[in-house]
Amino acid sequence: MTEKYHETDPMSDVISDDYRILQIISRFGIKLGFGDQSVAATCRAAGVDVSTFLTVVNYVKDPAHARISEMAEQVDVPALIAYLKNSHNYFVDFRLPGIRRKLLEAIDLSSGNRIAMLILRFYDEYAQEVSRHMTFENEHVHPFVETLLQGRLPQESFRSIEEQYDEQHAGIEKSLSELKSIIVKYYPSDNSAQLMGEVLMDIFMTDEDLHSHCHMEDTLFAECIRRLEHEVRLQGGQVADEQPQEEKNDNLTSDISEREKEIIVQVAKGLSNKEIAEALFISVNTVMTHRRNISRKLQIRSAAGFTIYAIANGLVSLDDVQL
Ligand SMILES: [Fe+2]
Ligand SMILES: [Fe+2]
Known part of the structure; x- marks a missing residue:
């Protein structure tokens, strides 16, 4: 990858390098006044997905050489x-x-x-x-x-x-x-x-x-x-069958599909969304959709919560998970 900007770069350096990024940060809802914080820290503080932000700024910087297929993976x-x-x-x-x-x-x-x-x-x-x-x-x-x-x-x-x-x-x-x-x-x-x-x-x-x-x-x-x-x-x-359509509020815990169980297991094993996508031959977005659905059904959001659920329901053994 030859992207110009990286998550460890200070956000202020990125903006000094190209003033157009000022518009991008404001459209992402990031406010000025981030001192010496890195791109990653600034994005996280504003609740912005770091990888999407970097993909957009790198795209705007050099659209002619953008590797669209690789970039789409990061979004x-x-x-x-x-x-x-x-x-x-x-x-x-x-x-x-x-x-x-x-x-x-x-x-x-x-x-x-x-x-x-x-x-x-x-x-x-x-x-x-x-x-x-x-x-x-x-x-x-x-x-x-x-x-x-x-x-x-x-x-x-x-x-x-x-x-x-x-x-x-x-x-x-x-x-x-x-x-x-x-x-x-x-x-x-x-x-x-x-x-x-x-x-x-x-x-x-x-x-x-x-x-x-x-x-x-x-x-x-x-x-x-x-x-x-x-x-x-x-x-x-x-x-x-695994429709992520709006779930009714009943039956919250019983409808975890086989695919969703696979996702829970992978999260419990400490894999990232990208690694899960590769392991299951699906896109990162599909992994994220499944994770949102699981979260809605189980009312669990954190990876630690997924791990506890996986152990409690016998989906993984203690030896398989990262504690
Ligand atoms: Fe548009
Ligand atoms: Fe348009």
Whole structure:
């Protein structure tokens, strides 16, 4: 692996190296003021999955050389979805309205400048296009993935969603580059040139940020979804028995499936999620889904609790576990 950033790096060094990471930490819900703490310590203190955070920052740093397949292995999909949702809120509720305010300041609508009016209209249409797309992701793509995370196959395939996804991303990028081009080429220079220059800078930066966001969805996130879908498909009817659907509150302890027992045994033996995934030929996400289900059924969350359950129920002997 040739990733640039590692969990032992001080978080402040990572940010000094690339200011764009400031935006990433805020979208993960990490606050500033972490002193000399490492990436891992900072993430843990904020309740953020370290591996997902590192994967995202390493991806943003060098998307051209990102090893998507390996990176997808490192991602906790719910953590990535939370990050993407926060990014959507940032763009729709903060960034795009902020640019509009500056744009209004820069263009003199009272002068009857028709180009200025057109630019504003074009911008509003663009902002609506972004907002529609992000609503589509929040309301269709993310719930699709959440269904897969529960071990169920949604009615449509990811391939059918992916086409819309790609089209919308391409549409957004095209609209923004048109807007930039219209302003640069046709906006008549007047005494608000400095303000307009500022707006243009904001638009260029947003373009870069949005491009990186969409590209990550098209590559890394899409790969995570494909893997999950493949996994759920592979498990077919068998998984349906082990449905991670919302469990009723009755029968909490009696419904541990054979697959879940295998997971409990591996946890009791001290294996990590990645090692369990390799041992059972399933993905890390599937292991995590099983662990969540087991936790819900048994009301046990810690590895130590899993170990005690495994011993008490004769799933492992004392010699097999790490005490
Ligand atoms: Fe998105
Ligand atoms: Fe998107």
